[in-house]
Amino acid sequence: MRGKLGLVLSVWLLLWGTCAGRFVVQKNSLKVTTPNSMRGTYECAIGNFGVPQYGGTLVGTVLYPQANQKACKSFDEFDVSFKSKPGGLPVFVLADRGDCYFTLKAWNAQNGGAAAILVSDDRVEPLITMDTPEEERADADYIEKITIPSALISKNLGDSIKKALSGGNMVNINLDWTEALPHPDERVEYEFWTNSNDECGPKCDSQIDFVKNFKGAAQILEQKGYTQFTPHYITWYCPEAFLLSKQCKSQCINYGRYCAPDPEQDFSRGYDGKEVVVQNLRQACFFKVANESGKPWLWWDYVTDFAIRCPMKEKKYTKECADQVIKSLGVDLKKIDECIGNPEADVDNPVLKAEQEAQIGKGARGDVTILPTLVINNGQYRGKLDRIAVLKAICSGFQETTEPAICLSQEMETNECLENSGGCWQDKAANISACRDTFRGRVCECPIVQGVKFTGDGYTHCEASGALRCEINNGGCWKETRNGKTFSACIDDHTKGCKCPPGFRGDGVGVDSCEDVDECKEKVKCQCPECKCKDTWGGYECSCSGGLLYMQEHDMCISKNTRTEFSWGFFWTIVLGLAAAGLAGYAVYKYRIRRYMDSEIRAIMAQYMPLDNQGEVPSHTHASRGNV
Structure with missing residues (x-):
């Protein structure tokens, strides 16, 4: 066993030396x-x-x-x-x-x-x-x-x-790290160099876990056009001198053009490297076909489902199992098989040939030589293959203020606001802070709370503004309640600032900023000779001596009886006047109507009935008609 393993490693060291290239330090x-x-x-x-x-x-x-x-x-x-x-x-x-x-x-x-x-x-x-x-x-x-x-x-x-x-x-x-990854435009392009092999220890396990956990975020970003994702697979070629060796025959397809290490590094058991190459090719072809149909994000579903349904350790790492997963996702299986081609043929495979060319670094990106590797905006990602860590890296690839909503979600927060509000303005009484956590770090911005916009620099000052501003901490203005009475220095409209209400003096900003005015002491009210003044919180009370009644609008005292008699006398005068006017109008109406009707009737009757004074009828009729 040890001799075989040493032979395998020596061959792959040779392959590594042949393919070794430029590695860029991030x-x-x-x-x-x-x-x-x-x-x-x-x-x-x-x-x-x-x-x-x-x-x-x-x-x-x-x-x-x-x-x-x-x-x-x-x-x-x-x-x-x-x-x-x-x-x-x-x-x-x-x-x-x-x-x-x-x-x-x-x-x-x-x-x-x-x-x-x-x-x-x-x-x-x-x-x-x-x-x-x-x-x-x-x-x-x-x-x-x-x-x-x-x-x-x-x-x-x-x-x-x-x-x-x-x-x-x-x-x-x-x-x-703000410039660690390029962010040239409003779309992030990233590549994930991975492997379908699930029997290579912790690295394979971390790849599978990452795909499962990152799938949701990746599909949201892709479907909404925020990102352009491309999966890639590393393969090596077998040096010509070893084409007929057992190692290359078991680990390569298409006559040594595309190779992968034996999963167990043991040729006597388990799956061979060439089976890994074919499954890698199938995943690459799945992406190609799904991308051509306008649904590239289905790749995440396929790789996740394949890892769950077709693992090596259960001896399900087969074409039959892979085909079942492909059919369940509704992707054209015939097109995928055409893309894979014949692994035994002595010809180039267009997909795998393009993959080998893509391994060579261009510009700021070095050669891809290790798995897994993430490349974001042509810069190689460094760090843990973790959902949140990778998502933060992708989000940093957007120009600031163009990040999608997922980049500003709570799970992306840096938690700098937890201690002392991150050094930003805060109102502890109202539990309001200008500190906002983002994946880039905390920012100090006056908040919007319950539809109320706060304005200010976010560091030392924020003030509620606009309509309904008094609903939030009373707009930062003075407010107090005593004996069931409440007074406020906040005006609930589009104005800014605070103003003490009538009966108080001060600037109205903050606690104890409005002072009660003693109207009696300052002699601004109740100044008539008969007036008695009593100061109250936020106002005053005036009364009159000698049974007199106080009129606030005139600041004077009058007799209750005089006012009553005058009022009732005035009332009856109005009533009687209206009655007299009504009777007079009725009398005039009755007189004119009665006179008119009598003259008309007499004129009509004079035409048909002889009267004692016939000689006077014409002149009477003429006179009557002239008065109409």
């Missing part, structure tokens, strides 16, 4: 703010583990431990804690390179309470990427639990920090 900015002698911007290399704060910044102070300076042991053994005290800056542990894995240094620093770890190189050389250990060890599960960011700094910078600390200076550093 860097971010490190700014030293104090002491002045070191102030400036430096480069550091982002570790390939932990959670870099893509799109954000982290400020802290550096500590170089007196013992365990390489951080290869737990700091508990040395009774050392790096937890920051309330109000203090986060602690960045400075550790020396050497003696143990980078990941173990970060794990020990994290357990000691550090917010980040800086590893000082032990030689003068270009920065490298701190990677996870290649060996699979039973106790290496801690790697997936590392959450603090890590960075490798040059030996010169590390020596300068140590010198400043030994001289009693505080070294404050700002780790800045």
